[in-house]
Amino acid sequence: MWQYKHFQELSAQDFHQIIKERTKIFVVEQGCAYQEVDDIDLKAIHLIKRQKGSIKAYARIYKDNRTIKIGRVLVPGEFRNEGHGKELIKTALDYVNCHYPNSEVTIQAESYLKDFYEKFGFKTTSDLYYDYEIGHYDMELEKKVPALQH
Template structure:
């Protein structure tokens, strides 16, 4: 089941589950020691797919500098290759397009997922760079591309 929750709508248990999954993927799995929990959580919409109480996919959506951002996109390792990532992107983009028509959407994509995001219409807007020793590209879905859902 898909949920869209503001920070204030998350229970302590909800936020604990989210923080646990994000830390598992972005800190432990990727071997990156950084401040994973940040103040963006306070004003983001948390997009969560749960089945039987277990998070299968997650992302957060927020507005910054007049653009919409999609971040902390994850599917726990044990649920990858089940289509949750593609479904998550479609659901998150549909949400953004519905709430913020014609907004530009930005994402910091890990380099190995570049083609995945391109399949949704994202275009690379930066050279390859490294954040916590992981290759990334800044990518954008333009206003013209957000008028029709991918």
């Protein structure tokens, strides 16, 4: 079941579970020592897919100036290759289209996920760069150009 929650709507249990998964993946699994919990959590929409008490997928969506950013995208290792990532991005984009229509949407993609995000309409807007020794691309959702009326 998908849930969209503002920070204030998260229970202590919710936030603990989210931070536990984010730290497990982004700090431990990827070997990156950085400030995982940040002030963006306070203003973000937390998109969570839970089944039987476990987080199957998670991302946070937030506005940064006039740009909507989708970040901290994750599927825990034990649930990968089950379609949760595709469902997560589709659900996040549906949320963005509903609440922030016509906004620029960006994502910071790990290099091995570039093709995955391209399938959803994201295009690369940067050269390959390294953040904590992990290759990344900045990507932006391509705007759909309406067909010309004849």
